[in-house]
Amino acid sequence: MPAVQAKSVSCPNCGGPVQLRGFANTLSVVCPQCLSVLDASTPEVQILQKFQGKTQVKPRIPLGVRGKIGDTQYEVIGFQVRQVSTGDDSYSWDEYLLFNPYKGFRYITEYNGHWNFVRVETALPEQLHARGKPAVRFGGKTYLAFDSMRASTVYVLGEFPWKVQRGDSVACQDFVAPPSMLSSESAGGEITWSRAEYMTGPQVWQAFKLPDSPPPAYGIFANQPSPYGASVATSWSTWLWLNVALAALIFFFMMFSPGHVAFSDHYAYAQGVTSSLSLGTDSSFVTPAFQLDGRDSNVELSIQTDLDNNWAYFNFALINDKTGQAFDFGREVSYYHDSDGSDGNRTNSVIVPAVPSGQYYLRIEPEMATGSPFMRYELELRRNVPNYGFFGLAFLLLLIPPGFTTLRRGSFEAARWRESDYAPSMSSSGGDD
């Protein structure tokens, strides 16, 4: 069978040629010479409406241009300007009709440099309420009511698969789930639902291979995807991974770099009995000397005891063998337990910061309550232990980037919803801008 031919007709108003790109799908067409709207549904073309206006509009995407969206090539065959009047104010958007002889019709809309690719949907959205607003559920997504308006066709060019007229008016309602938007148009009791997907100007320019550059986008459009939407999720997942790395680092330090042991020994303490395995007259005694190396850095003294429902107090002095400089400190260790649970810990530790290198010894003086039994304990002195406080600081610093991105998204969403009929009441008195 031969290919279906595109036809052209003569304008009954001015006699000029009128090309039909949509084959027999075209029910009305605008004469490109005199802008009369013609009825193309019958072989005898008739005038539906003559052009009375003064200004002509030049579409940003010319009629007849083809572009590829997804896998499908579409040709721009129709164009209309649709206007909304709100009291003394009015605004308008442009709507391009796209055609493919197999896949059918789609639309592209443009408002202030924001573009949408639109298709008519046949399934019915489910009406509901979400986040305090009317909403619809469609295709697994919840769309929040954004605004409603009455839109009138004020200018037309090209072809349409219905009988278009300037002055056609429909009631519209928009529901958003960025980057998608679901819109209803109702006229004559029929409701048509369509779904729009946000496109940027450069995406449209690339799809239709248009010259020059697209108009800049002003403001934030109803279904414009938040530039922070994805980055918020990314920044929090980065945060999570950095925390995992931080935990691994802590684990690594604890396992493999717990400082260098400068001194350790075992002792026993019993009241009245002079100390221990080491020398000493009363409960106080000194250790043999040991070396602390390197730059000024901390030492950690940890105490491990076998206390059982008892306490002990340790007075320590870390004394430089040469200069006599002493670091005095003390620690209590207590451990109690009964059938209800336990309190305290058999071990304790203390960090002494900024100890210069040199030869040192410890003076140790344990104390216990009178009548206490025998206690065994172990002391370990480590040089240059990791400071876990830095990890805490790192944890707080890591919170800054995702926190900041989250705040930015919040202000973007606030700006979006300021344009809505459902703007938060705080900004509804802010007036129009």
Add this chain to the structure above:
Amino acid sequence: MSGPTANCPNCGAPVKFLWSSAVQTTCESCHSILVRTDVDLKKVGEVADLPADASPIQIGTEGAYQNKSFVVVGRIIYEYEQGGWNEWHIVFNDGSSGWLADAQLEYDLSWLSKPPQPLPPSTDKGQTFQWQSKNYQVTSVTKAHYKGVQGELPFEYWDKSDLIFADLRTTSADFGTIDYSEKPPLLFLGRAVEFDDLHLKNLREFEGWT
């Protein structure tokens, strides 16, 4: 799937059947509407010139839906104030038949279904029905004109004029039509389908498009 061949009782041209169960067909040469009787073909009417139409589908177009292949064997053409549409009669490889509607390049597949309760003699927009545990809502009631037939149909269909159709939708892509041209009315249930879901071959070609 080539059925029996006969000759047109009006012009003598061979009339070939794609579907052995066809009740009615049209002669490609003289556009006579032919109904099969037990013994031969009987001319019952004539198709006026078919309106220009831009459907990419034609008799002989093949496709597949949910792994069942089908071929287009006939159609009924309707027109209403907002345009026209085709109800393509399709026959699946298991011999069953259904309908592929093409309304301005929006496609629906449907099958004759038996309503669980008798259908009301008329419906209004917004009315809901529950069939197969789904809520169908009447989205449009259309007064259409019969414009013609072509090819093989599962019933006699040639002397119609004005007809009422109610279209129904659900919150999924389900589709239904109540056809008030018969008494009692007929119910067709199916799905809205994407062009690509039909895997169509042997389509019409359009100048300038590949």
